[in-house]
Amino acid sequence: MKCNLYLVLAILVFCTACNEKKKYHDSRKDETTEAPTDALADILEFQRELNEEYKDPETSPLPDRYRKDFETLDFFPPDTTYVVEARFVRTPEALPFLMPTTTDRKSKEVVYGIAHFELNGKKQQLEVYQNEELMQQEEYRDNLFLPFTDNTNDKETYAGGRYIGLRIPEGDVIRIDFNKAYNPYCAYNKKYSCPIVPGVNAMDTEVRAGVKAFEPEGK
DSSP: OOSOOBSSOOEETTSOSHHHHHHHHOOSSOTTTSOGGGHHHHHHHHHHHHHHHHHOTTTOOSOHHHHTTOOOOOBOOOOGGGEEEEEEEEOTTOOOEEEEBSSSOEEEEEEEEEEEEEETTEEEEEEEEEETTGGGSGGGTTEEEEEEBOTTBTTTBOTTOEEEEEEOOSSSEEEEEGGGOBOOGGGTOTTEEOBOOOGGGBOSSOOOOSBOOOOOTTO
């Protein structure tokens, strides 16, 4: 897994924003075209690639003391009931805003659209963001960022919530796979600066899918 997914917007405070921003917004595949029958295999491939990234000293957010013996992150079992087809309402009139982070840095985002769906028997509505700087770059122009919190936070999952990387869909439906929810880099290393999940994206349900809280052996 390459340095690509704003898969964390977690930028090293003392480094350039390049590496982190790629992580924060990246998505490995076009979620809208993947066949539903391939969902389980796709989840397992996501887990494999994420583990490979965390083992690699060039791409891992883990401090060396944790990375050297790292084998795998702790994932919830794959569960395709957490793969949803959301109605996607674009918000072309939305203005950019500065999203707070865990440090003094601000991330300039815009609400690209609102995802409406049902999960665990409850209707949900989440804002999906696009980074203003990344949208100017051809390679990342179609990347979207979905941060959220849920009722597993500070219990089974990271207290600050989790992120999902998406791509701009062609139509008015966006596929969200919560099995691909990952932790911000600051969940592993305080050297990173991570966007704080906006309060509007707090889900009043348990999302028992994706990456769990990080508990390194011997910590």
